[in-house]
Structures are given as structure tokens and as C-alpha cells.
Amino acid sequence: MSGIDSLGDLRGKRVLVRSDLNVPLDGDRITDDGRIRASVPTIRALAEAGARVVVTAHLGRPKGAPDPAYSLRPVAGRLGELLGRPVAFATDTVGESATATVESLADGDVALLENVRFNEGETSKDDDVRGSFAGQLAQLADAFVSDGFGVVHRKQASVYDVALRLPSAMGGLVAAEIDVLRRLTVDPARPYVVVLGGSKVSDKLGVIDNLLGKADKLLIGGGMVYTFLKAQGHEVGKSLLEEDQLDTCLRYLTEAAERGVEILLPTDIVVDTEFPSGEREPQPVVVPASAIPGDSLGLDIGPESGAAFAAALAEAKTVFWNGPMGVFEVAAFAEGTRAVAEALTHVDGLSVVGGGDSAAAVRALGFDEAAFGHISTGGGASLEFLEGKELPGIAVLER
Numbered sequence: 105m106s107g108i109d110s111l112g113d114l115r116g117k118r119v120l121v122r123s124d125l126n127v128p129l130d131g132d133r134i135t136d137d138g139r140i141r142a143s144v145p146t147i148r149a150l151a152e153a154g155a156r157v158v159v160t161a162h163l164g165r166p167k168g169a170p171d172p173a174y175s176l177r178p179v180a181g182r183l184g185e186l187l188g189r190p191v192a193f194a195t196d197t198v199g200e201s202a203t204a205t206v207e208s209l210a211d212g213d214v215a216l217l218e219n220v221r222f223n224e225g226e227t228s229k230d231d232d233v234r235g236s237f238a239g240q241l242a243q244l245a246d247a248f249v250s251d252g253f254g255v256v257h258r259k260q261a262s263v264y265d266v267a268l269r270l271p272s273a274m275g276g277l278v279a280a281e282i283d284v285l286r287r288l289t290v291d292p293a294r295p296y297v298v299v300l301g302g303s304k305v306s307d308k309l310g311v312i313d314n315l316l317g318k319a320d321k322l323l324i325g326g327g328m329v330y331t332f333l334k335a336q337g338h339e340v341g342k343s344l345l346e347e348d349q350l351d352t353c354l355r356y357l358t359e360a361a362e363r364g365v366e367i368l369l370p371t372d373i374v375v376d377t378e379f380p381s382g383e384r385e386p387q388p389v390v391v392p393a394s395a396i397p398g399d400s401l402g403l404d405i406g407p408e409s410g411a412a413f414a415a416a417l418a419e420a421k422t423v424f425w426n427g428p429m430g431v432f433e434v435a436a437f438a439e440g441t442r443a444v445a446e447a448l449t450h451v452d453g454l455s456v457v458g459g460g461d462s463a464a465a466v467r468a469l470g471f472d473e474a475a476f477g478h479i480s481t482g483g484g485a486s487l488e489f490l491e492g493k494e495l496p497g498i499a500v501l502e503r
């Protein structure tokens with residue numbers, strides 16, 4: 105696989121880097137800069153090699169048109185601080201501002217283009233629409249470096265199509281991520297325990313199919329719990345629920361039993377009558393998982409479940425964790441996530457945290473990142489890799 109060295113002498117060359125700078129914002133304040141920090145080494149290496157570095161990235165999910173709420177401008181400032189050199193900011197992606205900004209770069213300078221998803225071509229399902237946008241991006245550069253691990257599972261213009269149009273290489277961050285994930289798929293030390301949570305329920309349910317063939321134990325928390333509980337015949341009140349996945353959940357439970365894989369579901373749940381909003385003090389109540397009141401919704405796994413999950417993790421030699429156990433952003437519903445994170449720090453073996461929110465949770469709850477084997481910048485991408493799916497953004501570099 106070809107790293108940035110394969111691009112030859114970069115002095116004076118314009119290098120387009122796709123980074124993942126999709127950080128959580130509160131207004132224009134960056135609440136967790138983990139992804140920016142993870143992107144710095146590759147950008148710095150290119151700048152130090154004398155390249156004129158043009159960074160492209162997305163923020164959030166704007167609808168294919170400029171939207172000031174999703175501007176990358178605050179990110180340019182933070183990136184400059186972390187790099188220790190100014191970062192020029194282009195107010196568009198392939199327009200006049202981008203062209204002028206790239207032209208003004210000297211060797212070793214760095215520019216950031218505005219949110220690439222302000223262009224409908226970025227995420228279009230139409231190959232021609234995407235291709236033509238990628239062609240415009242490619243005109244800004246002489247070479248391409250793919251370093252946005254969080255997006256390599258997406259067939260998007262700045263991830264996939266642009267690599268067809270420029271000499272391309274894999275950035276150090278993507279290479280390091282793939283390296284760790286390979287260790288999870290090739291002969292992992294056992295027991296191998298996977299913890300799944302978060303709110304992207306249908307995405308993550310799909311992963312279980314494949315994991316049942318690989319992991320020894322599956323711990324389920326977060327928003328996914330309630331579809332399983334309902335499938336087992338329990339009422340879940342106003343909790344997150346995917347009605348059309350009930351059969352799938354039942355099938356997983358049967359299949360797991362047949363294969364000797366243990367699926368561990370929480371036995372107690374922290375509920376409230378409303379989703380936390382900031383306008384009302386949370387009123388957390390712990391109830392049995394089999395008795396969620398009709399007027400309530402599950403917002404975290406309970407203390408008994410947290411302890412059971414921690415006990416399962418204490419025996420593990422390999423752990424992959426994706427998705428918070430509850431609405432960890434609110435202290436009243438953060439304890440389940442804290443229990444799992446804490447248990448991961450004691451794993452005697454390889455522990456991997458994957459997912460933007462999971463990684464942010466680890467930091468927000470005050471854990472030392474060094475206590476984990478690896479904190480991945482990409483949730484969806486790492487899950488798809490573990491499922492054995494081909495990642496378009498990687499495959500295109502390996503042509």
C-alpha cells in the first residue's frame with residue numbers, strides 16, 4: 105500500500121488532502137478537537153516536505169448548498185493553532201476563493217477549503233455528477249492524499265472520485281487505523297468482546313450479523329437496546345425503537361445461541377419521562393429492563409448492567425467498542441458509558457474505541473486516551489471494515 109513517500113518529491117507541488125475534521129460544535133466553539141489533532145501529523149508532514157497543502161473536509165450534514173451553520177471556518181483557526189502555522193481559509197470549495205487561495209500558497213503553506221458538502225456533487229449518487237465535481241477539485245492539485253478515515257467507507261467525490269483523477273496516496277492516519285483494525289480481524293486474542301451502543305440503530309444492527317461469526321461476546325447498550333427488549337416481548341415506552349427490525353433482533357438472538365456467542369443485554373435501565381433538553385432538570389429513575397414505564401424512555405443502561413458489562417470486559421483479551429451506552433452528554437445518563445470506558449482501560453490486551461461520539465465520550469468523561477489501545481476516528485468506517493466490507497476510499501488507492 106502506498107504512503108505519501110510514493111508521491112515522490114513534493115516540493116512546490118499542490119497536494120489535496122482529504123481529512124476528517126467533522127468535529128462537534130456549540131455555535132462556533134469546537135467542543136472536541138480530537139479529529140483535528142488526529143489530522144495534524146499528515147498535514148504537517150506534507151508541509152515539511154515543501155508541498156502546498158490544500159485540505160478538504162466536511163462538517164455535519166448540510167444539504168448540498170452553503171449553510172453558515174456548517175462552516176469550517178472555526179476549524180481553520182484551531183488547525184492553525186495545532187500546526188503552529190497559519191492556515192488560509194477559502195470561503196468556497198472549488199470556486200474563485202479556492203482558486204485564489206491555492207494560487208497564493210508558497211511551499212510549505214497550508215489552506216483549508218470550505219465544507220466540501222456545500223456542493224451537491226460531493227455526496228451525489230450519480231457517478232457523473234460526482235465525477236464532474238471531483239474533476240473541479242482535482243484541478244486545484246497535483247496529487248491527492250486520503251487521510252480522512254471517518255469517510256473512507258463513503259463513495260464520495262472528495263474520498264473516491266478524486267483519487268481516480270490524481271496520483272494518490274494513503275495518509276498516515278488512515279494507514280494506522282487500518283493497521284489496528286486488521287489486528288481485530290486476523291486471529292484476535294480471545295475472548296474477543298464487542299460492545300455496541302449509540303443511536304444509529306439500523307446501521308449498527310446490520311453489523312451484528314457479521315460479528316456473530318467473529319466475536320465471543322456481544323454487549324448491547326445505547327439506543328439499540330430497546331428494539332431487542334421489544335423483540336423479547338417487553339414494553340419500552342417512548343424509547344428509541346426500530347419497529348421494522350424486531351424480526352432481525354429475534355433472529356440474532358437465536359443465531360447467537362446456536363453459535364455459542366453470548367449476547368448480553370442490560371437488565372436495568374435509567375429512564376426519564378422526557379429526552380434531556382436543558383430546559384428541565386433530568387429526573388433519572390432506574391427500572392428493570394423488563395418494566396420500562398409507558399410514559400418513559402430509556403436513556404442509559406443501569407448500574408447493575410454497567411457492572412455486568414465491566415465484568416465481561418475484565419476477562420477479554422480483545423475488545424472493540426462502538427457507541428455510547430446512553431445519552432452521555434448529560435451527566436445523569438453518562439454512568440453506563442463511564443463504566444464501559446473504565447473497564448476498557450483495564451483490559452489486558454488490545455482495546456479499540458471506534459466512533460466519533462464514543463471517542464468524544466472517552467475524552468469528555470476525563471479518561472486518559474493513552475489508557476486505551478487505540479481510539480479510532482471513524483465509527484462507520486471501522487464497523488464496515490470489521491464486517492469485512494470493501495471500503496471504497498481504500499480500494500481506490502489500491503487499484
Ligand code: ADP
Nearest residue numbers: 302303304326327427430431459460461462483
Ligand atoms: P458513534 O458516533 O460513537 O458511532 P452514534 O453516533 O451511533 O455513536 O451515537 C451517539 C449518540 O447516541 C450520542 O449522542 C448519545 O447521546 C446517543 N444515545 C445513546 N444512548 C441513547 C438512547 N438510549 N436514546 C437516545 N440516544 C442515545
Ligand code: MG
Nearest residue numbers: 459460461483
Ligand atoms: Mg456519531
